Each structure stands twice: as structure tokens, then as C-alpha cells.
Amino acid sequence: MYSKDTVADLLNLEVDQLQEIAHTSWNARALHAIRKCRTKALGGHLDWCRECNKLHLQFNSCRNRHCPTCQGHKQHQWIAARTKELLAVPYFHVVFTLPDPLNYVAIRYPKVLYNILFDSVWQTLSAFGNNPKHLGAKLGMIAVLHTWGQNLQLHPHLHCIVPKGGVTKAGFWKKGKAKDDFLFSVEAMSIKYRGLFVSKLRKALPELPQSLYDELFKTVWVVYAKPPFGKPENVIEYLGRYTHKCLFQPKSIPVFQSKSIPL
Structure with a gap:
């Protein structure tokens, strides 16, 4: 009812x-x-x-980013704007996670850490996309930061929507070879992603102890791909739920940030 x-x-x-x-x-x-x-x-x-x-x-409205009353119209505006950026091709949903040892860094230096996360993920995808052995084309990405996990504990990870293909240097569309899995090996991307992230973190926060990096390299960095979406519109509706209109949780309200990188 x-x-x-x-x-x-x-x-x-x-x-x-x-x-x-x-x-x-x-x-x-x-x-x-x-x-x-x-x-x-x-x-x-x-x-x-x-x-x-x-x-x-x-x-007056509260204007809080988590308020469904305030954010409803902004969600529709965001969806309309992102829909114009979509291509008429299938899209993959890929998630890049950060290991637990970085949680205290995320609390103390959130802006630095999350900027590194976006940059590392984009550079990882670009490196594989530009490589002729994998695709040989320029990818696109829409990414949304989610800082909390399903258990309502701190668990930063990036939800990425990536088209199934890219644009070649000659300006032509090149379709990815993959069928149901992602364009590239998630295991290989995990290693590349970890290396880029750690390198950027060392430069940005040189005061962090070596023990942290020792632990990071012992940890498997989880990258996983979900089945491709049927219609591009479904992609944007999915992201819209993450970026603007959060459902109430009994013990916490997640925090979201978004960033898009066009083709």
C-alpha cells in the first residue's frame, strides 16, 4: 500500500x-x-x-545534499545533462575500491585522497584503453564516489560507467571485443591501479609512514565489473540515485561526490 x-x-x-x-x-x-x-x-x-x-x-529549505525534498529537482537536472553526454552504445559498470588501511587517511585527508582516487582510476582505464593490445582507443568515463559500504561503515569506492569501446586517433568508433565481461582484465587493472594510487599518495602526503605502504602492497586491491547495462538511459538513472537522492538508512546517511570525464 x-x-x-x-x-x-x-x-x-x-x-x-x-x-x-x-x-x-x-x-x-x-x-x-x-x-x-x-x-x-x-x-x-x-x-x-x-x-x-x-x-x-x-x-525555507534545508538545502542539505542528502535531503530528498531539496535534491529531487537537482537529480532530474543532473540526469538530463548527463543523458546528453551518452552514446548509443552498451555501457559497463566498474567499481574500484580502496583497502581498509586507507580509511584513516580518508578521514584525515579526504580531499587529497579522493582526488587521487579519481585520477588513478581514470589513468588506469586510459592506459588500458589506449594500448593497442587491449583496445587502441580513447575511453570515456562517468564516475561517482561512494564513501560508505552496505554495512554503513567507511568504505570509499568509485562507481564507474564506461562505454563498450572508444574513439581512435582517426576519429572513428572502435567497439570493444568483450561480450559479457569488462573490456580488460580486472586483475591486471587492479595491479596498475594500485601502483598509480600509491605513487600519487607518496607525492601528495610524504608524511605518511612506510608501514602503511608495506601493508598496501600486501593487500589485494579489489576491482570488479558488473554486467553491462541494457540502455544508456538506465545508466544515468542508476547514477542519479547515487548523486542526489539518497534513501534514508536506519543508522547513517552516506556521502556522495561525482565527477564526469567526457570523451
């Missing part, structure tokens, strides 16, 4: 328990912002309607 209850309604039912539900202070701020969105708690403003010639009281 369809319910008209909103996320804010559910949060207001458990308002006394929100501090226990939220694991961090920013989680708590997000939950309370969603709860108060477009209510008198955030104040309001008066709008003059030229049609009815009357003043209308409008309560």
Missing part, C-alpha cells in the same frame, strides 16, 4: 533517538536538517503571486 509519509515524518517519529542513530556529528546534522526542511523551524519568506494577487508564506 502506498504511503504519503516522507523521510522527515519518519525522522520526527524517532527524534529522541537521532543522536544514537547517527554515528558522526555530520550525520546528526544531516538528519536534523532533513527533519526540519520546509518547516517553521528554518524560518520562511513571503512570495507575491501575480495570478491571485496574494502573499504566500513559504518555509
Whole structure:
């Protein structure tokens, strides 16, 4: 049965328990912002309607990135903009993860670490794509950062949507040879990805201990590919759910960032 209850309604039912539900202070701020969105708690403003010639009281929005009330229209705008960038070809969904030893680095230096993550993933895909042995063409990528895992613990990883092929130097489209698996070996990409990431991390944060790098090279860096999407539109709708309209979780609200690299 369809319910008209909103996320804010559910949060207001458990308002006394929100501090226990939220694991961090920013989680708590997000939950309370969603709860108060477009209510008198955030104040309001008066709008003059030229049609009815009357003043209308409008309560202010919380503008929190996790609020489904605020982010709904932005999600549609983002989907429309990304749809224009799509090609009429199949797309793969590839995920690049970071091992647990980097979690404390992600907490202390999030901007540095996540920039390195985006750059390392793009350079890994580009290196394999440009190699004539694998494809010999320039790839494209749309990537979304997801900082939390399904168990609601810190687990940074990058969701990447990659077309099944690329553009050659002559400007022609070259279709990938793979059928159901990804264009390249995920095991080989994992090694390349780890090497690029560690190299960039050493340069960006030279104060990190050698023991961290010793542990990173002992760890298998997980890269995996999911089956290709049927329609390009499905790709963008999938990403839209990650970037703008988050579903409420009982103990935490994930944080997302996005970046796209066109062909």
C-alpha cells in the first residue's frame, strides 16, 4: 500500500533517538536538517503571486545534499545533462575500491585522497584503453564516489560507467571485443591501479609512514565489473540515485561526490 509519509515524518517519529542513530556529528546534522526542511523551524519568506494577487508564506529549505525534498529537482537536472553526454552504445559498470588501511587517511585527508582516487582510476582505464593490445582507443568515463559500504561503515569506492569501446586517433568508433565481461582484465587493472594510487599518495602526503605502504602492497586491491547495462538511459538513472537522492538508512546517511570525464 502506498504511503504519503516522507523521510522527515519518519525522522520526527524517532527524534529522541537521532543522536544514537547517527554515528558522526555530520550525520546528526544531516538528519536534523532533513527533519526540519520546509518547516517553521528554518524560518520562511513571503512570495507575491501575480495570478491571485496574494502573499504566500513559504518555509525555507534545508538545502542539505542528502535531503530528498531539496535534491529531487537537482537529480532530474543532473540526469538530463548527463543523458546528453551518452552514446548509443552498451555501457559497463566498474567499481574500484580502496583497502581498509586507507580509511584513516580518508578521514584525515579526504580531499587529497579522493582526488587521487579519481585520477588513478581514470589513468588506469586510459592506459588500458589506449594500448593497442587491449583496445587502441580513447575511453570515456562517468564516475561517482561512494564513501560508505552496505554495512554503513567507511568504505570509499568509485562507481564507474564506461562505454563498450572508444574513439581512435582517426576519429572513428572502435567497439570493444568483450561480450559479457569488462573490456580488460580486472586483475591486471587492479595491479596498475594500485601502483598509480600509491605513487600519487607518496607525492601528495610524504608524511605518511612506510608501514602503511608495506601493508598496501600486501593487500589485494579489489576491482570488479558488473554486467553491462541494457540502455544508456538506465545508466544515468542508476547514477542519479547515487548523486542526489539518497534513501534514508536506519543508522547513517552516506556521502556522495561525482565527477564526469567526457570523451
